[in-house]
Amino acid sequence: MHAAPALRRVAVFGATGSIGASSLDVIARHPDRFQPTVLAAGTQVDALIALCRAHRPLHAVIADEALYARLRDGLREAGLDTAAHAGSAALDALAAGDDCDTVIAAIVGAAGLSSTLAAAAAGKRILLANKESLVLAGELLMHTAQQAGAEIIPIDSEHSAIFQCLRSRDASLEGAGVRRILLTASGGPFRGRSRAELEQVTPAQAVAHPKWSMGPKISVDSATLMNKGLEVIEAHHLFNVPAARIEVLVHPQSLVHSLVEFIDGSTLAQMGLPDMRTTLAVGLGWPQRIDAGVSGLDLLLQGRLDFEAPDTDAFPCLALAWQAMQAGGTAAAVLNAANEEAVSAFLQGRIGFLTIPALVDNALSTLPVEPADTLDGLLAADQRARLLTRTAIEAL
Template identity: 85%
Template sequence: MHSPPALRQVAVFGATGSIGASALDVIARHPDRYRAAVLAAGTQVQALLALCVAHRPDHAVIADAAGFAALRDGLRAAGLSTQAHAGPDALDQLAASDICDTVVAAIVGAAGLSSTLAAASAGKRILLANKESLVLAGELLMQRATAAGAEIIPIDSEHSAIFQCLRSRDASLDQAGVRRILLTASGGPFRGRSRAELEQVTPAQAVAHPKWSMGPKISVDSATLMNKGLEVIEAHHLFNVPGERIEVLVHPQSLVHSLVEFIDGSTLAQLGLPDMRTTLAVGLGWPQRIESGVAGLDLLTQGRLDFEAPDTDAFPCLRLAWQAMAAGGTAPAILNAANEVAVSAFLQGRIAFLNIPALVANALSTLPAGPADTLEGLLAADQRARQITQTAIDTH
């Protein structure tokens, strides 16, 4: 008789966001295999409390220290034994502690970097949804993960697809037999529009993604194709594949999540409905397959699958990301920071849509790339890029 697998203790960082909700949905479907041991959120105390009532974790963290009293008192009032914590240091400590063996890293932005590095250094299984960990500090993160035996399983649909295609070959992610990786992109809400047609785009239009329900920042990144540029950089680090062997294909149906072409001429693709619960189930269950709550794909209903080349004249962010990856060092950190500031200004109505790539290009040309071997150096480059971009916005 086989003994039942040990209950995996999962920390969900970014629990109140869409990825957190999907992760908790999958965890709740398998109470015999998974338990939400730690829940963390940024500022939404009431939403975090509601999740604590539903999932009864051992620990709850609110990143914004101003929310600590409300979290502590709310947990007490609900009669929960969940311990309250506040601030980024608590996240790092819990990520590295024996309280969890699996970390869902879904905190948006550079704020998620430190806890992801802490989990990697502690040898955890990391279900990685935080782009910045790889874009800002890919070299550092992969070094730490390798040294500590951490397992990074990407949750992004495209990288999950590549992970699954590569792992179909053997247990390792060795790239000896890989000819190229093809990342698919939906093309965003403005696919097919010319540069001139993008002049008057509004934040509301940019946030209305045709396929995925995402936060405003990621939705704008999808609209500019920066999202795909960041994913190219991520794939380079995750799978140790040189940039010239990573290509982007626009695929508006968003059913083929990515493809891997091998040296024997075989191309493997992973297909599925656009639902994050599938990739989270892959990450939680791997190498087993577990029920995610997502239906199978009916190709007869879906009809056709289309593919086209990306238009980097209308969407220069993708080209800028290639340039930053080729430059290496702190260049991807500069790209990412400038983009965050520019997207925020666009969402506030302070700049036009096409100013986003212009501001990113300005930061990359103003700041030379330095070495990316310390977190301090990377964060310094991040801050400098933010200052340069903010100044450019304020004076334009």
């Protein structure tokens, strides 16, 4: 007889977002295996309180400290024993503390970095959806995780696919025999459009992704292909693979999530419906498979699978990400920060779609590359890139 798996105590950071919703859906399907102990959100107090009513965690954290009283009073009025917390220091302490052994890191942007590093230093299992942790501080995060014995399991669809094909997270292991990694991209809502046709696209059009339901920032990154550029940088760090052995294929059906080609000529692909619950179930249950509430893939219904090369003339962000990865050091932090500022300005209607890559290019070509071995150094580079990009936006 096999012993029942130990109950995993799960912290969900970014609980009110789409990944948070998918995480809590999978967790709720397996109450004998998972207990949501910490739920964290940025500013959505009422949504966080509603989740606490449904899932009864030990702790709730709101990032905006000005909203602490509303959270505390709302939990009390709901008759919950859930402890209220606010601010990044509280988030870091809970990530490292004894009330969770698994952290779902789904806070968008550089704001998610500190708590991810805290969880890594404490040796937790981290289900990583926060791209910036790897893009901004990949060397630092992987080193911290290795030193503390933390497990990092990626849960975005492409890196989960690679993880599943490798059955591990290190493509450099003896006997792994990996020739190259092929990341697939949907192509976003503007696939096939020329550079000239992208001049007038609106924020509403950019966030209308054909396959995935995502937040506005990630949706714009998908539309510019920066999302894929960030994923190339992530794959480099996650799987210990040099940049020259990572390629991108546009695959509009979004059914093949990524592929790994081995030195014997075999290529393994991971396929499935575009539903985050699958990758979350992989991360929560690994190395076992658990029900995610997602149906299987009907290939007869789908009919065909198409692949094409990315158009880096119309979508230069992908090429800029390669450039940053090859430059090393703080270049990826500069790329990421400039992109965040540019995307924010685009979503506010302050700049055009094609100005996003122009601003990122400006930051990369203006700021010098420095070593990326300390968090302070990385955050300083991040701030310099933000200031430069904001100044450039104001001058337009």
